[in-house]
Each structure stands twice: as C-alpha cells, then as structure tokens.
Amino acid sequence: MNYYKILFAYLLVFILPLSLKADDGYRLWLKYDKINNATLLNSYSTAYKSYYIEGNPANAAVIQKELSMAFKGLLGKDIKQGKAVSDGCIVIGTPASSTIIKGLKIDKELAKLGDEGFLIKTVVINKKKCTVITANKDNGLLYGVFHFLRLIQTQQNTDELNIESAPKLQVRLLNHWDNLDGSVERGYAGTSIWNWDALPATLDPKYTDYARANASVGINGTVLNNVNSNPKIMTADYLPKVKALADVFRPYGLKVYLSVSFSAPIKIGGLKTADPLDPAVIEWWKNKTDEIYKYIPDFGGFLVKANSEGQPGPQDYGRTHADGANMLADVLKPHNGIVMWRAFVYNSNPAEDRTLQAYNSFKPFDGKFKDNVLVQIKNGAIDFQPREPFSPLFGAMPNTSLMMEFQITQEYLGSSKHLVYLASLFEETLQSDTYTKGKGSTVSNVLQGKYTTGKLTGMAGVSNIGNSVNWTGHPFGQANWFSMGRLAWDPDLTAESIADEWIKMTFPNVKNAVDAIKTIMMQSREAAVNYMTPLGLHHIMAYNTHQGPGPWVDTAAQPNWKSTYYHNADANGIGFNRTSTGSDAVGQYFPPVRDMFEKTETCPENLLLWFHHLKWTYKMKSGKSLWDELCQHYYKGVDEVRTMQKTWETTKGSVDAEIFTKVKDLLATQEKEAVIWRNGCVLYFQTFSKMPVPAGLETPDKPLSYYKELKVD
Structure with a gap:
C-alpha cells in the first residue's frame, strides 16, 4: 500500500467521521458553530481580538472559558486574555474591581440595574476602540457576556453598542419534578439528570452544561426535586449530594432550592405532629434549616405543595396557608432564604367549581404572608391546560408577593412527541x-410588582429536562426551556422575537430555513389547541396518563378529575356555565374582565365554552352553528399539523440531517395523534349533538368504540 492510500484510509477512518458527526442536540442553543456570513465573520474577527478581565470576579474562570469556547467556534479563532487594554479588546469588570470601568464614570447608568443587570458599551479607551461589559456584581458580568455572545450568534450589528439590561423579575427558576429514585413526574425526556447514587463523589459534566444553559438565559435558581416531596432529601444522606450540585452551579449564578414535605417533622424528625404553631415543630424546622445552610451557605429556600392533591399541610391542624408559609419564612429569614408556597389547591367537592378554589383559598390571606414568602400561582385556574384564562389571583392580592408558575414539560400538550x-x-x-x-394592568405588570406592596417577584417553569442526549426529548422542547428563561428576565418580550433568537442560535442561520422554522413554531400552539381543546374546552384528556383524548372519562378517584365534569355535554349543548347564573367564576375577575367573560357577545370565542354552556345550534360569529364551528376547529388543527410537516420538508439540506429526520418522524407521530384527538372528540360529542360532520370534512375511518379503547402512550 503506497503513502497516498494509507493517508486516504486514515482520513476515511479517523477524520471524515468527525467532520460528518451528526448534531445530537446536546449543545442546546450554545452551539457556537462558525458564522456562515463571510462579511460578518470578517467584521467580528476584526473587531474582537482579545479580552481583558480586570480584578478577580468570582466567575472569571467560567467567563474566560465561555469566551474562548464561543470565539473559537463562531469565528474559528481563539481570542486570548490580554494583560492590558488593546484595540479590539473586550473589557470585563465591575467598578469595584476595575480601575478602567471606574474611570468610565458610568455609576448613574449602573445604579439603575441592580445586582444582576449589565451594561454593554462600545467605548474608546486610550485611543483604542473597545467593547465594555460591566455590572455592579459578578453575576451581572456573566449575564452580560452571554447577552453579548447571543448578539454574535444571531449575527447582529455590534459596531456601536449601548445596551442596558436588568431582570424585571428577581426569582427565575426551574422547578424539577424529579424523584430520588430517578423517575420524573410528568417527565418525557428520560430519567432524572441527577444521579443521586453517584453524588457527591462523581460530578457529571452535564451538571456544568446545565448551569451554563440556565445562566445563558438568566435563570438564577433550580428546585432539584418534586413538589410531591420525599423528605429524605433533607437528611444527611442527601445534603452532601445537594451541596455538590450547589458548588457546581454557584459560579453560574444558579442557586439551589428544595421542595419540602410539610410532614417532614413526622416522617424524618420523629415528632408526632407537623402543626406549624407547635414550638417543637418550629424548633425542628429551625434546626433543619440551619443544618442545610451549613452545607450550602447560599441555599435559596423552600418550595411547598401543601393541602393539595393529598399532600399534607397546615390545614390538617386547623391552621391556614399563611400560618404554614410564615413558620417556614421565619426560620429561613436569618439566612436570607425564601418560601415559595404553591396556590395550586382544590378539594374534591363536586358542588364547588374547581376553578374557584385557589382564589377562595388565598384571597382572604392577602397581606398575611411574611415578606420572604412568594405565593406561586399557576398561569390558569385549572391545571396547565392548552388554553386557560389567566388566574384571577393575579391582581387580586395587592399586599402579597406573587410569582408565576408555567409548565415547560408538556403534560397536556403531547409530551415530548408534539x-x-x-x-x-x-x-x-x-x-x-x-x-x-x-x-394596561397586565399579568406581566402584576408580576413585576407594579401594583403590589410585596417585596419579591418571580417566575418558575416546571422543567422538561431529562437524561435524553438532547435534554428535552423533542428538539423543539429546548425552545420552551429557552423561552421561559428569556421571559423570566423580561416578561414583555414577544414569542416571535424569542423564537427568532433561539432558531438562529440552534440552527444554521439561513434565511429560508429560519423563516420556515419560525412559521412552524408560531402556528404550533394554536394547532394543538384546535385538535385538542378548541373554543374553551379543557381537561378532556385521558385519565392518569393525560396523553390522548378522553372526553368520555366519567370515572375517577374524585369527581373533578372527570372530563365530563368540565365539558358538561348533553343533548342541549356543551360547556361549563361560569357566569353569574352558574358558578360565578367570572365574579373573581375585576369588573371589565368579568363583564367581558359574562356575555357571550363579548367573551372571546377561544374561551367561550370555558365560561358558557351553549346549545349545539348557537350561532357563532362566523355564522356557523356551535357544532359546525367545533368540528371545523378540530379538523383545522389536523390540517395545521400537516402544513407544519410540509413546511419542515423545506428545511431539508439546511438543518442537520439527524435533527431533520428526528423532527420529521415526530411530526408524523403528532399528525397521527392529532387525528386520534380529532376523531375521538368529534365522534364522542356527536353522540350528544346528533348532528352530522360538516360536508367536505373527511369522515373518521373508525367507530367511537375504537378511540375509547385506544391508549396513547
């Protein structure tokens, strides 16, 4: 074999496979692939030649690593840390650590930005053009660096920068519903990423990449475990493991929090009661909290699910939610810890509309919660449905700190398949x-504390992360994690602008592909609502699994877990009467909103059946009957998924082949399940309406009995 044949064989076996390695999605939106625009590439390469970190920020090492990794990938060259300011230098520091930053006299600008905000400015220092990234505190520097890199990843013009940014919400969290046995409640991307058996001795590199990803979008906290909490996580067997994770996360500004069981004093403390006013119980919590802070000095605090879905709580002892939250707040306060007390509570009484119960349980205690308590409220009054009206608790508690709870994991929206x-x-x-x-008193403004005397603001997202190679199972599930972080930083960002960022950071920045992917993303949620729960229908999924349709579900552990409880379909019509003549859920909203929902003429049609029980022949704004309109929405949802499939096909050759194929296959599954949703629901509701499917729509090819027996996993 001659030299050239040997060389060819070497290239074939060792080099070519590396160059053709498929994108498995592990890098998320931090791919840092080389910029494909020659003009911009040259511009950035000329503008950025070195960086200079003056002083010694606690996170200097991670900033250095990120800059090196990013520029090596994006520009194809590594930029080095200089020993002084030079032309094309990125200068990083705080006024306290950097004489250069201090000399810029930007104290007034920084004063507005708090501990986590940052400035990015193009300046001239000693006749040298530089980019300054500065903040009041070290974490602000990290957020500023990630923002700056995002500008380059999305190929923005960075010639003259003057950016001020600060988070509009203080507490920005992921809530993991991970269990100590490695399972994840409502997890669709594999098992937990926390390997409790290997901790604390073995630290998976994935933990660092998890922290990087969160820091890149401004998430500053993580609740490690399920709200249905196993109290063992607070024992000496697990606290060293929690400490190990906290130590990895700290340089990225990511605090650790724990979900705690209210009955922990009984289960692991040996007490006979968990009464929050009992002195022995208070002492137990004080000692346990002190113990946690010895392991983790910057521990964030507790998340609590109490008196909800069978979980223990203060009401078991004749106490209130405020009594329970305030007891924990008192033991956390010396350590600057906080309590996040979930407002997701309801009883099994079928006579009381479940929609009313969170408001009725918490509104009377407005102003009764301590300053370091946040009441954590789901976005809607039921449970993360494909569409719900906003929870009436937002705006109803002006003397209480409130935070939003969104669900990133798609419990009711097709899991990681859709x-x-x-x-x-x-x-x-x-x-x-x-x-x-x-x-103008939007939910966003309420969350930002513009109308409250509360001391804290926040947003949490129930995580969709698992040990899947690409973290979220579905490649597009990453966009939901990304967008939650971006909205927690600024709740007034638009979904479209966030999609634009994520696409350009995740896929090759090719205009036709970017436009196609954005079109798919922006129509996807409405498509899902249409083929699952149009016109305000809700909670009609399969029992337990919550996957696939189940409008026929009429047996459950409690009455308000039945689908029939919510849609109320009968020969006369369909929908839940929540007007003043029904459960009067509309009465929990402020008058302009109440009046809008009260009347069929003004109620948004996409929430019509949430608030009204209407005849099948009710005339919609389109002129169609309610039955015909309902069918049209179900069929439109399927058509929209088919359109998404066709649009995705146009990206072939522009996106990575492995990701293209995976998404194509998942869209095929989604189309199949959308048809199941459509056919199952239309055939079931037809048994009440006794009306034909509108002409021109494809006839379901199987009887209702087939869909009732079908299990969608």
Whole structure:
C-alpha cells in the first residue's frame, strides 16, 4: 500500500467521521458553530481580538472559558486574555474591581440595574476602540457576556453598542419534578439528570452544561426535586449530594432550592405532629434549616405543595396557608432564604367549581404572608391546560408577593412527541389585562410588582429536562426551556422575537430555513389547541396518563378529575356555565374582565365554552352553528399539523440531517395523534349533538368504540 492510500484510509477512518458527526442536540442553543456570513465573520474577527478581565470576579474562570469556547467556534479563532487594554479588546469588570470601568464614570447608568443587570458599551479607551461589559456584581458580568455572545450568534450589528439590561423579575427558576429514585413526574425526556447514587463523589459534566444553559438565559435558581416531596432529601444522606450540585452551579449564578414535605417533622424528625404553631415543630424546622445552610451557605429556600392533591399541610391542624408559609419564612429569614408556597389547591367537592378554589383559598390571606414568602400561582385556574384564562389571583392580592408558575414539560400538550412552542401560551397569559389598576394592568405588570406592596417577584417553569442526549426529548422542547428563561428576565418580550433568537442560535442561520422554522413554531400552539381543546374546552384528556383524548372519562378517584365534569355535554349543548347564573367564576375577575367573560357577545370565542354552556345550534360569529364551528376547529388543527410537516420538508439540506429526520418522524407521530384527538372528540360529542360532520370534512375511518379503547402512550 503506497503513502497516498494509507493517508486516504486514515482520513476515511479517523477524520471524515468527525467532520460528518451528526448534531445530537446536546449543545442546546450554545452551539457556537462558525458564522456562515463571510462579511460578518470578517467584521467580528476584526473587531474582537482579545479580552481583558480586570480584578478577580468570582466567575472569571467560567467567563474566560465561555469566551474562548464561543470565539473559537463562531469565528474559528481563539481570542486570548490580554494583560492590558488593546484595540479590539473586550473589557470585563465591575467598578469595584476595575480601575478602567471606574474611570468610565458610568455609576448613574449602573445604579439603575441592580445586582444582576449589565451594561454593554462600545467605548474608546486610550485611543483604542473597545467593547465594555460591566455590572455592579459578578453575576451581572456573566449575564452580560452571554447577552453579548447571543448578539454574535444571531449575527447582529455590534459596531456601536449601548445596551442596558436588568431582570424585571428577581426569582427565575426551574422547578424539577424529579424523584430520588430517578423517575420524573410528568417527565418525557428520560430519567432524572441527577444521579443521586453517584453524588457527591462523581460530578457529571452535564451538571456544568446545565448551569451554563440556565445562566445563558438568566435563570438564577433550580428546585432539584418534586413538589410531591420525599423528605429524605433533607437528611444527611442527601445534603452532601445537594451541596455538590450547589458548588457546581454557584459560579453560574444558579442557586439551589428544595421542595419540602410539610410532614417532614413526622416522617424524618420523629415528632408526632407537623402543626406549624407547635414550638417543637418550629424548633425542628429551625434546626433543619440551619443544618442545610451549613452545607450550602447560599441555599435559596423552600418550595411547598401543601393541602393539595393529598399532600399534607397546615390545614390538617386547623391552621391556614399563611400560618404554614410564615413558620417556614421565619426560620429561613436569618439566612436570607425564601418560601415559595404553591396556590395550586382544590378539594374534591363536586358542588364547588374547581376553578374557584385557589382564589377562595388565598384571597382572604392577602397581606398575611411574611415578606420572604412568594405565593406561586399557576398561569390558569385549572391545571396547565392548552388554553386557560389567566388566574384571577393575579391582581387580586395587592399586599402579597406573587410569582408565576408555567409548565415547560408538556403534560397536556403531547409530551415530548408534539411540537408545541409554548412561548405563545406564556405571552398570551403575561399580556392578559387584569384591570387591577385600570386598563394596561397586565399579568406581566402584576408580576413585576407594579401594583403590589410585596417585596419579591418571580417566575418558575416546571422543567422538561431529562437524561435524553438532547435534554428535552423533542428538539423543539429546548425552545420552551429557552423561552421561559428569556421571559423570566423580561416578561414583555414577544414569542416571535424569542423564537427568532433561539432558531438562529440552534440552527444554521439561513434565511429560508429560519423563516420556515419560525412559521412552524408560531402556528404550533394554536394547532394543538384546535385538535385538542378548541373554543374553551379543557381537561378532556385521558385519565392518569393525560396523553390522548378522553372526553368520555366519567370515572375517577374524585369527581373533578372527570372530563365530563368540565365539558358538561348533553343533548342541549356543551360547556361549563361560569357566569353569574352558574358558578360565578367570572365574579373573581375585576369588573371589565368579568363583564367581558359574562356575555357571550363579548367573551372571546377561544374561551367561550370555558365560561358558557351553549346549545349545539348557537350561532357563532362566523355564522356557523356551535357544532359546525367545533368540528371545523378540530379538523383545522389536523390540517395545521400537516402544513407544519410540509413546511419542515423545506428545511431539508439546511438543518442537520439527524435533527431533520428526528423532527420529521415526530411530526408524523403528532399528525397521527392529532387525528386520534380529532376523531375521538368529534365522534364522542356527536353522540350528544346528533348532528352530522360538516360536508367536505373527511369522515373518521373508525367507530367511537375504537378511540375509547385506544391508549396513547
């Protein structure tokens, strides 16, 4: 064999496979692939030649690593840390650590930005053009660096920068519903990423990449375990493991929190009661909290699910939610810890509309919670449905700190099989007007504390992360994690602008592909609503699994887990009467919103059946009967998924082949399951309406009995 044959064989076996390695999605939106625009590549390469970190920020090492990794990938060259300012230098530091930053005299600009905000400015220092990234605190520097890199990843013009940015919400969290046995409740991307058996001795590199990803979008906390908490996580067997994770996360500004069981004093403390006013119980919690802080000095605090779905709580002892939250707040306060007390509570009484119960349980205690308590409220009054009106608690508790709870994991939206871009749902909720202080009092403004005396603000997202190679199972599930972080930083961002960022950071920045992917993302949530729960229908999924249709579900552990409880379909019509003549759920909203929902003429048609029980022949704004309109929406949803499939085909050759094929296959599954949803629901509701499927729509090819027996996993 001659030299050239040997060389060819070497290239074939060792080099070529590396160059053709498929994109498995592990890098998320931090891919840092080389910029494909020659003009911009040259511009960035000329503008950025070195970086200079003056002083010694606690996170200097991670900033250095990120800059090196990013520029090596994006520009194809490594930029080095200089020993002084030079032309094309990125200068990083705080006024306290950097004489250069201090000399810029930007104290007034920085004063507005708090501990986590940052400035990015193009300046001239000693006749040398530089980019300055500065902040009041070290974490702000990290957020500024990630923002700067995002500008380059999305190929923005960076010639003259003058950016001020600060988070509009203080507490920005992922809530993991991970269990100590490695399972994940409502997890669709594999088992937990926390390997409790290997911790603390073995630290998976994935933990660092997890922290990087969160920091890149401004998430500053993580609740490690399920709200249905196993109290063992607070024992000496697990606290060293929690400490090990906290140590990895700290340089990225990511605090650790724990979900705690209210009955922990009984289960692991040996007490006979968990009464929050019992001195022995208070002492137990104080000692346990002190112990946690010895392991983790910057521990964030507790998340609590109490007196909800069988979980223990203060009401078991004749106490209130405020009593329970405040007891924990008192033991956390010396350590600057906080309590996040979930407002997701309801009883099994079928006579009381479940929609009313969170409001009725918490509104009377407005102003009764301690300053370091946040009441954590789901976006809607039921449970993360494909569409819900915003929870009336937003705006109803002006003397209490409130935080939003969104669900990133798609419990009711097709798990990790369906492409559903949730930022559209998040934006819809955040921009809903509560009218608490008149027009313009959006949920976003309420969360930002503009109308409250509360001391804290926040947003949490129930995680969709697992040990899947690409983290979220569905490649587009990553966009929902990304968008939750971006909206927690600024709740007034638009879903479209966030999609644009994520696409350009995740896929090759080719205009036709970017436009196609954005089109798919922006229509995906409405498509899912159409083929699952159009016109305000809700909670009609399969029992237990919540996967696939189940409008026929009429047996459950409690009455308000039945689908029939919510849609109320009968020979006369369909829908839940929540007007003043029904459960009066509309009465929990401020008058302009109440009046809008009260009347069929003004109620948004996409929430019509949430608030009204209407005849099948009710005339819709389109002129069609309610039955015909309902059918049209179900069929439109399937058609929209088929359109998404066709649009995705146009990206072939522009996106990575492995990702293209995976998404193509998942869209085929989604189309199949959308048809199941459509046919099952239309055939079931037809048994009440006794009306034909409108002409021109394809006839279901199987009887209702088939769909009732079908299990969608």
